Amino acid sequence: MHNAAFAELGLNWRYLAYEVLPENLREAIEGAKAMRFAGLNLTVPHKLLAYNMVDALDESAKFWGAVNTIRFEGRKPGGEWLPLRAFDNDFPADIRSHGFNTDAEGLVTSLEQDLGVTLPGARVLLLGAGGAGRTAALKLAECGVAELHLVNRTHNKAEELLSVIKSAFKVKTHQPLVHVSLGYPKTEVDLVVNATSLGLKPEDESPLDDTAFSLTQARAVYDMIYKPAETKLLAAAKAAGCRTASGLGMLVWQGARAFTIWTGEEKVPVATMRRAAEQSIYAR
Numbered sequence: 001m002h003n004a005a006f007a008e009l010g011l012n013w014r015y016l017a018y019e020v021l022p023e024n025l026r027e028a029i030e031g032a033k034a035m036r037f038a039g040l041n042l043t044v045p046h047k048l049l050a051y052n053m054v055d056a057l058d059e060s061a062k063f064w065g066a067v068n069t070i071r072f073e074g075r076k077p078g079g080e081w082l083p084l085r086a087f088d089n090d091f092p093a094d095i096r097s098h099g100f101n102t103d104a105e106g107l108v109t110s111l112e113q114d115l116g117v118t119l120p121g122a123r124v125l126l127l128g129a130g131g132a133g134r135t136a137a138l139k140l141a142e143c144g145v146a147e148l149h150l151v152n153r154t155h156n157k158a159e160e161l162l163s164v165i166k167s168a169f170k171v172k173t174h175q176p177l178v179h180v181s182l183g184y185p186k187t188e189v190d191l192v193v194n195a196t197s198l199g200l201k202p203e204d205e206s207p208l209d210d211t212a213f214s215l216t217q218a219r220a221v222y223d224m225i226y227k228p229a230e231t232k233l234l235a236a237a238k239a240a241g242c243r244t245a246s247g248l249g250m251l252v253w254q255g256a257r258a259f260t261i262w263t264g265e266e267k268v269p270v271a272t273m274r275r276a277a278e279q280s281i282y283a284r
């Protein structure tokens, strides 16, 4: 999707994929720096490891404790750090790696743009309290949702997440703006988000317990899984009349944000990126 976007904007850039063993990650980042790459994306399991390997951390990476995007920057004679694209052919003596995280923003933009959800004041049921669930919960709370109902197979992980959110937002605002609770709500919700890995395999059941919660109680359902394009949860949600979207949008929007971080380009050709991602993921 990045190469399609580069082509559309006439940028002579290339996005390449490298498989790197975790034990070689530090060398790989230093190598990319030495070769004056514009930046990197990292995926599992490197996002957590890179946190302690980059030279500088953006607030987004600090907040999530993980890095999915690196931008290489050079130091100007005045001491200012600028993206390497600002240097043309004069090579800066000092280069640093600057870590960002665009995943949570990708989720929020996808919920708003692809599913038409207004997050401030929304009532949300979140399934999953693993890595993805934790990121989603914290970001949703930060966006000002009114209710957050947490459900997870392992109950004490949901309990733990509840107390993390409560303390994070109490400290910040001195009052919990979001009402967080455990278990399925009896009332209606504006949004259900699946952040579990249930649905990746064809034999997987829906992550939602339909004896405890009926999809007719929900207006919109988001599945962070994007392959298959329609999970059992999304098929059932559609049948119940909910608006639905898969996690493909999250993938595309986190990429769009990374694209801006590297290139400085605010007008990202998102539709082109989405088409390219769809083609590469589904047309096989």
Ligand code: ATR
Residues within 6 Å of the ligand: 127, 128, 129, 130, 131, 132, 133, 152, 153, 154, 155, 157, 195, 196, 197, 198, 207
């Ligand atoms: P990720 O980083 O993708 O979130 P993870 O941290 O391993 O991966 O979390 C996986 C999530 O899917 C967890 O919420 C997990 O539930 P548990 O905390 O109980 O393990 C959930 N999950 C995975 N397999 C599941 C299954 N068969 N039934 C229900 N939930 C499942």
